[in-house]
Each structure stands twice: as structure tokens, then as C-alpha cells.
Amino acid sequence: MNDRDYMKRALELARQGRGYTSPNPLVGSVIVKNGRIIGEGYHRRYGDKHAEVMAIENASESVEGATLYCNLEPCCHTIPEKKTPPCSLRLIREKIKRLVVATKDPNPYVNGNGIQMLRRHGIEVEVGLLAEEAAELNAPYFKYIQTGRPFVHLKIAQSLDGRIATSNGHSQWITNQSARRLVHLWRATYDAVLVGINTVLKDDPSLTVREVAGRNPYRVVLDERLQIPNTARLLTDGLQERTLIFTTLPPDHPRVLESQKQEIQVLSVGADEHGWIRLSEVLERLANLKIASVLVEGGSQVFTSFIQERLFDKISVFLAPMIIGAGINSVQEIGTEQLTDALKLRRVHIEVIDQQALVEGFLDERIIFEKALEKI
Amino acid sequence: MNDRDYMKRALELARQGRGYTSPNPLVGSVIVKNGRIIGEGYHRRYGDKHAEVMAIENASESVEGATLYCNLEPCCHTIPEKKTPPCSLRLIREKIKRLVVATKDPNPYVNGNGIQMLRRHGIEVEVGLLAEEAAELNAPYFKYIQTGRPFVHLKIAQSLDGRIATSNGHSQWITNQSARRLVHLWRATYDAVLVGINTVLKDDPSLTVREVAGRNPYRVVLDERLQIPNTARLLTDGLQERTLIFTTLPPDHPRVLESQKQEIQVLSVGADEHGWIRLSEVLERLANLKIASVLVEGGSQVFTSFIQERLFDKISVFLAPMIIGAGINSVQEIGTEQLTDALKLRRVHIEVIDQQALVEGFLDERIIFEKALEKI
Numbered sequence: 001m002n003d004r005d006y007m008k009r010a011l012e013l014a015r016q017g018r019g020y021t022s023p024n025p026l027v028g029s030v031i032v033k034n035g036r037i038i039g040e041g042y043h044r045r046y047g048d049k050h051a052e053v054m055a056i057e058n059a060s061e062s063v064e065g066a067t068l069y070c071n072l073e074p075c076c077h078t079i080p081e082k083k084t085p086p087c088s089l090r091l092i093r094e095k096i097k098r099l100v101v102a103t104k105d106p107n108p109y110v111n112g113n114g115i116q117m118l119r120r121h122g123i124e125v126e127v128g129l130l131a132e133e134a135a136e137l138n139a140p141y142f143k144y145i146q147t148g149r150p151f152v153h154l155k156i157a158q159s160l161d162g163r164i165a166t167s168n169g170h171s172q173w174i175t176n177q178s179a180r181r182l183v184h185l186w187r188a189t190y191d192a193v194l195v196g197i198n199t200v201l202k203d204d205p206s207l208t209v210r211e212v213a214g215r216n217p218y219r220v221v222l223d224e225r226l227q228i229p230n231t232a233r234l235l236t237d238g239l240q241e242r243t244l245i246f247t248t249l250p251p252d253h254p255r256v257l258e259s260q261k262q263e264i265q266v267l268s269v270g271a272d273e274h275g276w277i278r279l280s281e282v283l284e285r286l287a288n289l290k291i292a293s294v295l296v297e298g299g300s301q302v303f304t305s306f307i308q309e310r311l312f313d314k315i316s317v318f319l320a321p322m323i324i325g326a327g328i329n330s331v332q333e334i335g336t337e338q339l340t341d342a343l344k345l346r347r348v349h350i351e352v353i354d355q356q357a358l359v360e361g362f363l364d365e366r367i368i369f370e371k372a373l374e375k376i
Numbered sequence: 377m378n379d380r381d382y383m384k385r386a387l388e389l390a391r392q393g394r395g396y397t398s399p400n401p402l403v404g405s406v407i408v409k410n411g412r413i414i415g416e417g418y419h420r421r422y423g424d425k426h427a428e429v430m431a432i433e434n435a436s437e438s439v440e441g442a443t444l445y446c447n448l449e450p451c452c453h454t455i456p457e458k459k460t461p462p463c464s465l466r467l468i469r470e471k472i473k474r475l476v477v478a479t480k481d482p483n484p485y486v487n488g489n490g491i492q493m494l495r496r497h498g499i500e501v502e503v504g505l506l507a508e509e510a511a512e513l514n515a516p517y518f519k520y521i522q523t524g525r526p527f528v529h530l531k532i533a534q535s536l537d538g539r540i541a542t543s544n545g546h547s548q549w550i551t552n553q554s555a556r557r558l559v560h561l562w563r564a565t566y567d568a569v570l571v572g573i574n575t576v577l578k579d580d581p582s583l584t585v586r587e588v589a590g591r592n593p594y595r596v597v598l599d600e601r602l603q604i605p606n607t608a609r610l611l612t613d614g615l616q617e618r619t620l621i622f623t624t625l626p627p628d629h630p631r632v633l634e635s636q637k638q639e640i641q642v643l644s645v646g647a648d649e650h651g652w653i654r655l656s657e658v659l660e661r662l663a664n665l666k667i668a669s670v671l672v673e674g675g676s677q678v679f680t681s682f683i684q685e686r687l688f689d690k691i692s693v694f695l696a697p698m699i700i701g702a703g704i705n706s707v708q709e710i711g712t713e714q715l716t717d718a719l720k721l722r723r724v725h726i727e728v729i730d731q732q733a734l735v736e737g738f739l740d741e742r743i744i745f746e747k748a749l750e751k752i
Contacts, residue, residue: 158537158538159538159718160538160693160721160735161534161538161693161705161706161707162534162535162536162537162538162539162705162706163538165715166712166713166714166715166717166718167712167713168713168714170713170714170715171715172715173715174715304701307699307701308701315699317536317537319695319733319735321720321721321724321726321735321737322718322719322720322721323683323691323707323710323718323719323721324707324710324712324715324718324719325680325683325684325707325708325709325710325711325712325719326705326708326709326710326712327712329537329538329702329705330537330538331537331699331700331701332701332702333701333702334699334700334701334702335701336542336543336700336701336702336703337542337543337544337546338542338544338546339541339542339546339547339548339549339550339700341542342535342542342698342699342700343698343699343700343701344697344698345536345697345698345699348697348731350697350728350731350732350733352726355724355726356726357695357726357733357735359536359695359697359733361697
């Protein structure tokens with residue numbers, strides 16, 4: 001095994017924390033001495049030990065003189081709300097000889113300071129191995145820690161000709177089970193899943209994680225006029241304490257008061273000029289709840305608003321090899337007059353999942369990748 | 377080199393005839409003796425020698441006892457309109473020992489008879505090596521020879537959200553140069569390229585082969601009311617003898633007579649219940665001109681008609697990683713009410729071409745593959 005293999009293993013460990021570490025990052029760590037792994041760890045859950053410390057404490061022998069692999073720069077700061085002491089100090093104390101990290105931590109409190117501190121203490125530090133993969137893994141954290149706003153990922157499942165449903169609204173199932181499994185994995189990873197009220201009225205979705213093992217996300221509904229029926233699955237399936245309804249009705253509106261009496265979590269926000277919920281305000285409110293990542297699952301109006309306002313970070317389009325013809329378009333008017341106005345995705349990635357094409361890209365990946373991949 | 381390598385070479389040779397053999401198939405042949413290629417040939421042009429004969433005549437030594445590789449079953453029939461004597465007889469006379477073919481020839485005059493005849497004369501025949509690839513290569517021929525109708529291939533270039541143009545009609549360029557090169561290669565291969573009059577009025581395309589080497593196809597315009605301007609590139613670029621205009625105006629309509637006086641090739645066909653040109657009649661007329669394959673390049677109305685009437689064989693959708701929002705949909709109403717009515721593509725193939733997804737599939741691939749891939 002070489003450096004690359006050990007980093008791959010660290011990333012594999014990091015992924016095991018998926019869904020439980022937010023708003024902290026996913027971090028895995030491997031300690032190698034005399035060509036053999038002597039300790040492994042990952043950040044299991046927000047508030048728990050960091051990966052590096054867990055790897056040190058799990059080590060089968062002294063880590064003095066060893067190499068530590070970690071997908072993220074070790075922390076080096078102490079601030080009141082921080083739950084654990086700085087890992088950098090621990091690495092120095094344990095006399096780790098060499099550190100290999102994939103990316104810098106763009107957290108303004110860290111941002112290269114951890115690496116500098118370790119170097120000043122004579123630890124050999126290499127940065128950048130499997131950096132792209134590591135940055136993709138922690139994209140939500142990188143966005144949130146630098147902007148204070150959640151990472152927004154639009155997930156669209158459509159026919160080849162860009163329809164998410166027939167004219168009659170039939171949409172189950174455009175995608176196949178392999179695509180659905182992947183979406184459930186995302187649900188288990190993201191802090192919240194968001195849909196519009198039309199999707200609730202039409203499909204009565206549960207938005208839970210069923211096709212894979214994992215925890216359920218918050219479920220957020222954009223519901224201007226508070227039309228969600230009391231009988232909706234999102235309000236009756238026993239997980240309703242994780243359901244948040246945003247409305248433009250004022251807090252003292254009788255329907256809002258009535259819902260709150262029934263312990264439905266309703267949040268009043270402002271409306272934009274079309275009367276739609278103001279998305280920037282929704283994202284701010286979610287950030288205040290420490291929701292650092294949101295998976296947007298539809299419908300057309302919701303996708304269109306996030307795209308038109310450029311309030312998303314990443315988009316993933318599953319394309320089923322079928323043609324619907326006239327039906328509901330995945331995206332409506334976003335103000336494109338010339339082709340040069342069209343929204344061009346960046347860092348495009350295309351893969352084939354069981355006869356479906358998955359096309360993904362970023363709106364503006366700089367906030368995710370620029371600082372994290374900076375040379376140091 | 378093994379059987380597979382030799383067959384790959386035969387297919388490579390076959391492709392060199394692209395654009396020139398129709399309505400005959402693309403055929404390549406390799407002769408191997410004592411582990412070494414001693415002769416190669418391919419069908420260069422309709423009416424020319426068949427590949428097997430060319431390989432025999434090109435051989436650097438006697439082919440007695442050799443193995444002959446050919447992507448298609450050798451012919452065995454003599455009919456008045458056939459230009460060359462049966463290859464099977466030649467193989468027998470030359471004492472070829474073993475024959476390896478990729479697919480049967482589904483031509484009703486052949487359809488296994490060539491193989492049977494050779495076996496009866498003691499030649500060892502193996503069928504099926506690289507059969508899928510060989511069948512894809514000759515899909516137009518397989519369709520035409522069995523049905524008398526041309527192979528119809530729809531080529532759609534669209535944004536991720538299924539738009540072929542903005543609301544204002546801007547569509548250049550949704551796809552990138554790699555995709556355009558591939559389309560030009562198709563143009564050089566297909567007997568005809570077909571567009572609707574709106575595409576001509578909007579883009580004034582030349583529909584020629586420029587990005588690759590190859591011959592130009594026939595250019596077919598569906599033009600109900602004969603609106604094509606005399607100044608259109610298709611009528612003025614020096615290649616107008618390869619331009620065919622279909623109209624629903626009767627043959628004695630003054631505009632038709634006027635066009636014919638100007639040596640524009642106008643063909644009158646019937647209209648369907650919406651007043652559109654009856655596509656089945658267009659395909660029949662093209663078949664009568666020995667046009668065995670048609671590449672349909674747009675626009676939306678033309679794609680929709682071919683799809684709604686199920687008059688296409690294959691569809692290829694290039695997806696550019698951009699979002700247009702409201703604009704011109706690639707496909708309009710085709711009568712899908714439930715999702716189960718949606719047109720599901722078969723034999724789906726997805727590939728990535730320079731940041732664009734290319735999704736391809738067949739409407740009903742049985743006519744292409746069933747007989748050709750039959751065991752014998």
C-alpha cells in the first residue's frame with residue numbers, strides 16, 4: 001500500500017460518519033508505521049472526538065514517528081462553541097513524524113494555520129493527495145463554514161426530453177431503483193430534504209431513507225398558503241418533529257396558530273414579488289438551525305426558483321431513457337433570451353447508472369474548491 | 377492476433393466504404409493463412425466488387441486452405457438487378473477452408489442460405505463473432521433490405537432541461553465541436569439528412585459534411601407550403617441537385633410549377649389530418665430513390681411527428697451541460713397520459729463526449745438485430 005491507498009482508506013472511513021457529523025465535516029484518519037496500519041478513526045458524530053484523535057487512541061502501538069493520513073487539515077483553534085481541543089497539538093505531543101492531508105480546512109479559524117503550526121514543530125506535512133475527491137465529499141461543510149449558508153443540491157429525475165411528469169402529473173417512476181438508492185443515500189447524508197407543496201399534495205411523499213441504511217433528514221416544505229393537509233405523511237408518520245413547513249402567512253394568521261397548536265413546526269417568512277416564498281430567507285432560517293446541506297427534490301416550480309435566483313450549488317439530473325413529450329418541464333422560465341444567457345454548469349461529471357445518465361455540475365464551484373485546494 | 381482481432385480489422389475495413397455502398401451493406405474482409413494476413417478487401421462503392429472477392433484478388437499468395445473473416449454472411453444469389461456474381465461460389469472455388477462471419481445477412485435472398493451452402497461444401501463456418509457491433513454498423517441496410525423502408529435516425533441536440541433553443545429561437549451552438557464532428561460523420565454515412573422548413577427559415581443550414589472527410593448526403597426539407605426561399609443555401613450552394621423539397625401543394629400548383637422551372641426538385645405528397653406532410657409517404661418516396669437511411673436533424677415539430685407516428689428506428693440525444701429554462705422543447709405532444717404510455721427506448725447506450733452526454737436508443741430494434749443475430 002502507498003500514500004494514495006492510505007488516503008483512500010481515510011476517505012472510506014470519513015464516509016462512515018455520513019449524516020451524523022454536520023455541521024462538522026466528514027473526516028477519516030489512518031496511522032501507518034513501518035508499512036502497516038496501526039490505528040484508524042473517523043469523526044462519528046457532531047461533538048464526538050475528531051478522526052485524528054480517535055486513530056491515535058485506537059492505535060495498537062506507540063504512534064511516535066508514524067505517518068498520519070487525514071482527508072482534512074487538523075484543527076488548531078479553540079473557540080467557546082468548539083467541542084474538542086485542537087488536534088494539531090495532540091499530533092505534536094504524540095510525536096507524529098509525517099502528516100499527509102487531502103485538503104486544507106477552509107474554516108477561517110483554520111485555513112492553513114493547522115498545517116503551518118505542525119510544520120513549525122518539525123512535522124513533515126504534505127497537502128493535496130486525492131484533494132478533489134476529498135473536497136467533493138465535504139462540499140456542504142466547505143460552503144457552510146465559509147458563507148454561513150447551507151449547501152443546496154438540486155436533484156432532478158426526468159425523461160430524456162426534460163419532463164418530470166406527464167401533463168396529468170404522473171411521475172412515478174421515471175427513474176429506476178439504482179437511481180433511487182443513490183437518492184436515498186443522499187437523503188441519509190444531507191441535513192434536510194426540501195420540496196414544494198405541490199409535490200406534497202400530488203405524491204404525499206415521506207422523504208425518508210428506506211433503500212439504504214442511514215438516518216432520516218429534516219423534511220422541509222415550501223407551502224405559501226399553508227395548504228398541507230393534517231393527514232400528510234410528513235405530519236403523521238411519527239417523524240414529524242423533523243418536518244418544517246415554511247409559509248408566507250404571517251405568524252399570527254389563524255391557520256399558522258392552529259397548526260402550531262397541533263405541534264406542526266410552521267415558520268413564517270417573506271414573499272418575493274411573485275408571492276413565492278423568499279428562498280434566501282428560507283436558507284438563512286435553515287442555517288440558523290445548523291442545517292448545513294439541503295437536497296431539493298422538486299417540483300418544477302421549486303427547481304425553477306432555485307435556478308433563477310442562482311441559490312443552488314450543485315445540480316444532479318437523472319435522465320431516464322424514455323420520451324414523454326408534452327408534460328411538466330423540469331425547469332421553467334429563468335430569463336434566458338440568448339443562448340449565451342443559458343446557465344452553464346461547471347465541473348461537469350457524467351456517469352451511467354444502470355441505463356440512466358446522471359449529469360452533475362456546479363453553479364459556481366469556487367466557494368467549494370478554491371480555498372480547500374489552495375497550495376500551501 | 378486472434379479471430380477477434382481479425383474480425384475487428386474486417387469491421388474497420390468495412391467502415392471505409394461509409395457513405396458509398398448504400399443501399400448495399402458495409403462489408404470488410406480479411407484472409408488469414410499460417411497466422412498472417414494475406415489479403416484484405418472491402419466493398420468500396422455500390423456496384424463494385426464485394427469485400428470477399430476483393431480480399432481474394434488482393435491476396436499475396438494462394439488462398440487455398442485459408443480462413444476468411446467477413447462481417448456479413450457472403451451472398452449466394454443471382455437476381456436480375458444484382459450487379460455481381462455470388463461470393464459463396466467464389467469461396468468454394470478458391471477452396472477457402474474456414475469462414476468466420478459476424479452476422480447473418482437478413483436479405484430474404486440470403487438469410488442463412490450462403491452459410492448453409494458453404495457448409496454443404498465442407499467449409500467450416502462460424503457465425504456470431506462481434507455480431508452486435510457488426511449489426512449496429514449495418515443497421516440501415518438491415519432495416520431497408522427487410523422492410524423496403526429507410527432507416528430513420530433522429531439526432532437531437534439539447535440542453536439538460538430538454539430545450540433545443542431559447543424562446544427567441546437561438547440554438548447555435550448548444551453542442552460542442554466534438555458532438556458536431558460526430559454528426560458530420562453521420563451525415564457522411566447516411567444517404568439523406570432531413571429537416572423541417574422552420575429550421576431552414578431560421579438557420580439557413582447547408583447540412584453538408586465539413587468537420588470530417590466524406591461525401592455529402594441528400595438534403596431533404598419538409599416544406600408544406602413551399603416556403604423555402606430561392607436564396608436558401610440548400611438551393612444555391614452548388615449541391616442543389618442533392619436537395620429534395622417535399623410539399624403538400626399539388627403538383628400543378630403554380631409555386632410547384634415555378635420551382636420546377638428553376639430546377640428545384642419538388643415532390644408533392646399527401647397531408648395528414650393536421651395538414652402536416654404525411655411522413656410515411658415521404659419515407660416511401662425516399663425508398664424509391666434508393667435512399668436507405670435518413671438522419672433527421674430537426675426541428676421540434678419534425679422530431680415530434682416522427683416520434684408520435686413511431687416512424688423512427690434510432691434516436692440520439694446530445695445533452696449539453698447547460699440549462700435554458702423556458703424555450704423550445706425538443707419533443708412536444710405525443711399523447712402520453714400515464715407514465716406507462718411514455719416511449720421507452722430499447723438497447724440504450726450512453727456515452728460521454730467531451731463534457732456532453734450522448735444517450736441513444738432504438739424504438740424497436742428487433743427488425744435490425746433479430747434475424748442478423750439468429751443462431752445458425
